[in-house]
Amino acid sequence: MKTLRPSPISSTVDFDKDGVQHGFLRLPYSRDDSAWGSVMIPVCVVRNGTGPTALLTGGNHGDEYEGPIALYDLARSLDAKNVSGTVIIVPAMNYPAFRAGTRTSPIDKGNMNRSFPGRPDGTVTEKIADYFQRELLPRADIVLDFHSGGRTLDFVPFCAAHVLPDKQQEKKAFDAVEAFAAPYSVQMLEIDTVGMYDTAAEEMGKVFVTTELGGGGTSRAETVRIAKRGVLNVLRHSGIVAGAVEKQPTRWLDMPSGDCFCFAEDEGMIEPLVDLGEPMKEGQVVARIYPVGRTGAAPAEIATKMSGILAARHFPGLVKAGDCVSVTAVVVD
Numbered sequence: 226m227k228t229l230r231p232s233p234i235s236s237t238v239d240f241d242k243d244g245v246q247h248g249f250l251r252l253p254y255s256r257d258d259s260a261w262g263s264v265m266i267p268v269c270v271v272r273n274g275t276g277p278t279a280l281l282t283g284g285n286h287g288d289e290y291e292g293p294i295a296l297y298d299l300a301r302s303l304d305a306k307n308v309s310g311t312v313i314i315v316p317a318m319n320y321p322a323f324r325a326g327t328r329t330s331p332i333d334k335g336n337m338n339r340s341f342p343g344r345p346d347g348t349v350t351e352k353i354a355d356y357f358q359r360e361l362l363p364r365a366d367i368v369l370d371f372h373s374g375g376r377t378l379d380f381v382p383f384c385a386a387h388v389l390p391d392k393q394q395e396k397k398a399f400d401a402v403e404a405f406a407a408p409y410s411v412q413m414l415e416i417d418t419v420g421m422y423d424t425a426a427e428e429m430g431k432v433f434v435t436t437e438l439g440g441g442g443t444s445r446a447e448t449v450r451i452a453k454r455g456v457l458n459v460l461r462h463s464g465i466v467a468g469a470v471e472k473q474p475t476r477w478l479d480m481p482s483g484d485c486f487c488f489a490e491d492e493g494m495i496e497p498l499v500d501l502g503e504p505m506k507e508g509q510v511v512a513r514i515y516p517v518g519r520t521g522a523a524p525a526e527i528a529t530k531m532s533g534i535l536a537a538r539h540f541p542g543l544v545k546a547g548d549c550v551s552v553t554a555v556v557v558d
């Protein structure tokens with residue numbers, strides 16, 4: 226097997242040094258407005274002696290805000306003397322996308338969460354993925370990657386982990402989900418796991434937890450509070466920050482199969498008939514799609530294929546064929 230060249234990214238912080246450091250992951254990026262320029266991805270490391278390492282990320286997609294808000298806040302407030310071990314914070318993982326306020330990178334259209342394991346000689350997005358794959362993930366014991374729905378989806382606020390072949394690893398992940406204490410906790414099914422950061426971390430044997438905390442390309446006071454409490458809870462649960470987990474009631478949800486997802490087959494204007502968190506019965510119409518080119522035409526109906534609650538929905542008022550319209554999750558008692 227050919228050995229990969231070293232990552233072109235250099236870090237201005239030393240991950241093995243005690244104390245609080247704020248710096249950058251500097252990725253050379255030559256372009257019209259900066260011949261020898263770089264992408265400067267903010268990073269913070271807080272270390273106090275030996276102990277477990279938590280890797281905390283937001284902005285994997287650039288239009289999701291609860292994670293970055295909680296992590297910029299944590300980076301400026303976490304005191305090394307309250308830490309046992311290491312906390313690595315990258316609040317805006319796909320920094321070019323985050324700066325543009327878009328899901329994918331404006332440089333190469335790269336979707337960070339479809340770019341793993343990345344390439345040291347690939348696109349900007351692939352180079353960032355490769356740095357996480359080979360430099361940061363191997364250091365981590367627990368990985369928390371924040372997501373929300375972005376501009377096109379909206380979610381009930383939840384923390385989630387995946388069903389895994391290694392049941393010990395799976396249990397540790399669900400214990401961390403429980404500690405996060407979002408209003409909902411989910412056994413999450415992915416539409417397509419290829420290239421995901423989640424999969425990269427899990428295949429390395431890491432305890433990996435993720436979130437979906439809202440959406441619509443913005444944040445809300447409630448979902449930001451959930452994110453801030455959740456990240457501290459995960460650090461307390463891991464023994465990295467002292468103190469008891471701040472418990473909150475959570476409802477467990479399951480996504481048992483691909484029947485959770487409903488996709489539009491028509492374009493038009495969406496009429497929601499169910500709001501997030503509301504219960505639904507199998508076969509119930511959750512949304513209508515109106516053709517807008519003429520009056521008098523009947524709308525297409527989107528019906529849920531299983532009973533449960535509405536866990537996510539298409540956010541913009543207009544929809545295209547192929548868009549994910551709704552996600553049903555089953556309440557686990």
Ligand SMILES: [Zn+2]
Nearest residue numbers: 286289372373
């Ligand atoms: Zn996302």
